[in-house]
Amino acid sequence: MSEPRPAPDPRGTAPAPRRLKPAPLLFEPPEATADPEHFFDLESMEDPRELLGRSTELALAFRAAADRATEYQALAAAQLADPKRFDRLPLSALAERAEWTEDYARKMVEFGRTLMRDGGSRPDGGD
Template sequence: MAEPERTERRLRPAPLLFEPSEAAADPEHFFDLESIDDPQELLVRATELALAFRAAQDRAMEFQAVAAAQLADPRRFDRLSAASIAERVEWTEDYARKMIEFGEDLLKGHPDD
């Protein structure tokens, strides 16, 4: 896995909306894209969704890093090692250490150091 990065500019993608369970159960259904006939409109909406998923992934990774840093905090009586954190989320131990460091930077308020 690549080392986490933080983009300088936050994208303002289309919001991700949860689909009703019956729509999500249909493998052909994906955020109503299959119902768009105009290829230009389809391209725009699909691009909006791709950007939204990318932004959601970046944000989720930041939360992973913060949680990892909190779990590894030596002040916690129930502190976890990088190896234990890695095992829980199927990371390598080296990647877990990098995520812990990234999370510590986020908690301190300077993620780009």
């Protein structure tokens, strides 16, 4: 899926790269996440064919999850920026809250409005 990307800084200065802390993976046991080398038991696989297969499955699952989370972000952005809301957020506040640029926030609001128009109130077409 093609998704909005932050616009370059017009002043020509690149912002310092932000290192985001990943969300905890709720389906891994707590003792597994205590070991920084542990990642879905991939480190213990010795057969490279098995390792490639399992790591590919995980990569595809995470991409799908990221795409879906982005769609939910867009829906929320569109709802929060809706001019009919008495408590709507201006783009600047929305961008600050989500740690986006205003240009990216604008694109996410447009994307969210498209999703709402085309598929109901949720990215999967449900209610």
